[in-house]
Amino acid sequence: MATTDAMQLPPKLKTHKQYTLVIPLDLQRDRVLLGYKLRGFGQGKYNGFGGKVEQGESIVAAAIRELHEESGLLVREPDMIQRGALLLETVADNSSPILEIHVFTVDKWEGTENATDEMHPTWFSLSESLTPTSATPAPIPTPNVISGSLPSSFLSTPPGTEAHDLPLALPLQPIPYHQMWEESRVWLPRLLQNLMPPDLVPQEQQEEQQQKKKRYFIHHVQFIGGVDRDVSSNGEYSVWHGMGERRLDWVDELPVGEWDSRRTFGRYP
């Protein structure tokens, strides 16, 4: 746990708005798929694939649907692995819902990743992304680029080939954390570290890794509202637009089984 001053606020009741976020992993090829968002919420950022959970829809069904709509990959429900949740909250008022974003990974799917007018899928190196660095910026796709010819560094799958059958022609870049939502720098490297194939994890950390795999994470971030600092330039990390400074930021890990009772809390802090 980091700063705790928000704990002194009176308890409040907030609604939660549910979203999903799916991160496809190709462990054999040491790579992770993210999408560059071309429109809507999060435009101009790389992220996992996901969206709002619709009324009457289960969280996992929403995650499968959004992944398919945004990337072309089709996953069966038993292959969805729930890893945790982000709880994103503004403390500006008591009426704004907490964004509850359910994070999944998948490593089995049908189909090949395809660009849509909303998301452009791009593979990044998994093992090069275990710590957030502000490395060389990843290419920024534009709708023109997508409908026309893509630069070779951008092609994840040449037309007519199956992604899984391809040799990797080019070294993959690390995940461009500085081109993602700011708090991704906290939870995503932790998640990826826990997923590394055991033979790449030092012997003494292997048992710890096995334990961690069984845990969901909850990353709760509170923001003070009111200050509208927008995405910054000069390669700096962007900030939550319209939400202002971060107030509380902590990551918890829960054993499987405790997750359901904790995620439904309505009173926070």
Ligand SMILES: CNc1ncnc2c1ncn2[C@@H]1O[C@H](COP(=O)(O)OP(=O)(O)OP(=O)(O)O)[C@@H](O)[C@H]1O
């Ligand atoms: C602020 N910190 C954040 N960190 C990581 N991920 C974040 C996020 N904030 C939102 N997200 C994700 O961004 C997508 C928005 O989805 P969004 O396009 O609004 O949903 P959906 O596709 O249902 O909407 P439309 O159909 O276009 O209206 C969705 O995956 C959601 O999980």
